[in-house]
Amino acid sequence: MSSSHPAMINIRRLDSRDTDFDRQLDELLAWESVADTQVEATVAEILQQVRERGDDAVIEYTNRFDRRELRSAADFSLSQVDLQAALERIPAAERTALEAAAGRIRDYHRHQLQESWQYREADGTVLGQQIAPMERVGIYVPGGKASYPSSVLMNAIPASVAGVDSITMVVPAPDGQLNDLVLAAAAIAGVDRVFTVGGAQAVAALACGTDSIRRVDKIVGPGNIFVAAAKRAVFGRVAIDMIAGPSEILVICDGKTDPDWIAMDLLSQAEHDQQAQSILLSPDTAFIDAVAASLEKLLGDLPRRDIAGRSLQDRGALVRVDSIEDAIAVSNRIAPEHLEVSVEAPEKYLPQIRHAGAIFLGRHTAEALGDYCAGPNHVLPTSGTARFSSPLGVYDFQKRSSIIYCSPEGADRLGRVAGTLARGEGLEAHARSAGYRVKEK
Template identity: 60%
Template sequence: MLEIERLSTTQPDFEERLGALTDWDDGATHGVESTVAEILESVRRDGDSALVEYTRQLDAHPVSSADQLEVAPERCRAALDALPAEDREALRAAAERIRAYHEHQRPQSWENDDADGTRLGQRIRPLERVGVYVPGGKAAYPSSVLMNVLPARVAGVGEVIMVAPAPGGEIAPMVLAAAAVAGVDRLFLVGGAQAVAALAFGTPTIPAVDKIVGPGNAYVAEAKRRVFGHVGIDMVAGPSEILIICDGQTDADWIAMDLFSQAEHDEDARALLICPEARYLDEVQAAMERLLPEMERSEIIRESLRRRGALICVRDLNEAAAVANRIAPEHLELSVVEPERLAAAIDHAGAMFLGRHTPEALGDYCAGPSHVLPTSRTARFASPLGVYDFCKSTSIVYCSEQAAGSLGEIAVRLAEAEGLTAHARSAAYRMRRDPSA
């Protein structure tokens, strides 16, 4: 029997139960925090020697020197060439769609001249060097290579350094092939907090980067949190999650499998279904019970659904939208007759998948947008990974003599109100008068 929580908005304790189900504490345990702190300090102090030791201990990767961690580009290209033709074409087709989508996100520099001779503008430049973390513990993720690296390439990042764990010294050929397709400059077989430390602080072998992106386990997330400020990071991601709103007219097997598609990530993944039809929720649960034994990762799915899954009955689709905004999900499927209309009521979601024929799985691999999305309700204020994450802007200000006078009047008044005399005098000198006079 499949265990999954059943909720209804008519229950008096619905909000409390929903909060317990959806509020994720992404804070690391004391054990994780102390371990990560030790690893970061060791790599920062001892560089390559610490990196090699942690790789041997934690990944059982039998390396004796740091130069053995790097994968030659020729090996990545050979892995691509050795793939079955269908796999190679799938990688390239997905890469082209991802690249094409992100071309639309290129931010533009601009300048504007005011009548008084002020010129204001914004100059956009790509980051010089970025580190991409690709997880490799419970599964291989070539899609993560494409989704993290290609937006950086579209942005014009000068150098992309990829790190990925290789338990036992093994890495999936598909991951190597994806690195070749995406255009990774250098690839190192190192993972965990030690990889984050190397990217943040640099070692003689692995160069320091300006920003680190990509998902990972609790140790990776904590390491990213701790190095933020020394380098940039994309986000501190929690477990994967999906919320489906269905009107009860989609094939129940389809919806069951869509829920499985996220639950199979790990036991902390969250899979929720909202529907105004209680009988349909019964149908989906029956479909899940029937289909679950066929799944290779059935035990992970079962545990994920038991811990963080739910079937939620609402009064109508308007209420479904309100609940969805409360949850602010990473992935939101709108499997309804008029998905565009329902989408207009959604304010918080990492990505929306509209219509019965748009499973979230397409977004994970090849639809186009990056699948690196805000989790754990952070879609209230955060956005998907994009080209803008790999750019920085510089404000441009130019003043003519006339503009220096008109703006100086304002600056002097405000500076004097703040008691910052040097600020006031700096502006006043350009006005050719002494503000103390």
């Protein structure tokens, strides 16, 4: 396939007025999760071996899966000196871009910091909430040829802003390949330790701890099906961010934006992988036709055109709706990861949008800006989970503890209430414990 012979895309067309539109939409959105019996069995074996044998198991699996020749933990550990050396090696333009993106991400996330609070009741009882950062966090970053320095920034910077004591990064190095941009991003983002291991064995090491890799409190970051399955398996032993599905974009357009812009926005997500999903909603049929033509025209020049083409054909859609309000209703049902509202005066529609990971307002706001440098986090809920989940943020690395400090008067007043309720539940020791602080009448 070449740019002189554009790809032919058989992207599906839907219409919200069709009587079976709901069924068609359900079919479009259907996606199989990471659950896979064989994968889960493999991951369970890896987790058990890492729990029992620690670094030796990590080395064994890494040598097998990533074609390495590790002999000891020293062979997969990087120091701050190594990270700084990578930062010095990268071209000046790339360093400037990383630092600019990091600065914007840090500034945005500082606004998310939560603060402790207290209030005092009339009898002197104090109630409140104490906010504290987690102690140790692990960040998983894909490695090798598929290297994502932006992922380092988006996962590490919120943890750093939250005040996490120690940030550990694991990144696979298949065939010994390490990406300097990823290591430079780690230096800029405030990562403390880097280990060049990946896969389920890296997740297991972060969750269980080994002689070289300290156990963490939370694991965040994207990975392949084995990484996702391992994160699911260790949840409860440690916290995780989410089990992410394929990337998604939904564009609402009134038909007045350049169709090439919209087509390329759809392609920007389609090129992630064949399971990625790109959907356009518009009340303008002629505009939908124009975007379809733009997709045909623009796809042929993309290096990842085969992936993008398959994504659009298998999971993409161009949907005619009755109005922008109708489009928003459909969007709320889908709860997309990324939502572009490419219309006139988009801010007036914002209150109607209930479910979306990130909302991009206006004709000039490409979703790709959010992936790299706008400031908000690009780790977002997928597969409809934006109905109940939020973007990764500083709040994901902070814990909340309740504060209760009773005055003698407060203990008397609350003790009577608690005692009555405890006896109603048949818990006499609770009632007596509260009653010991009650004053005799």
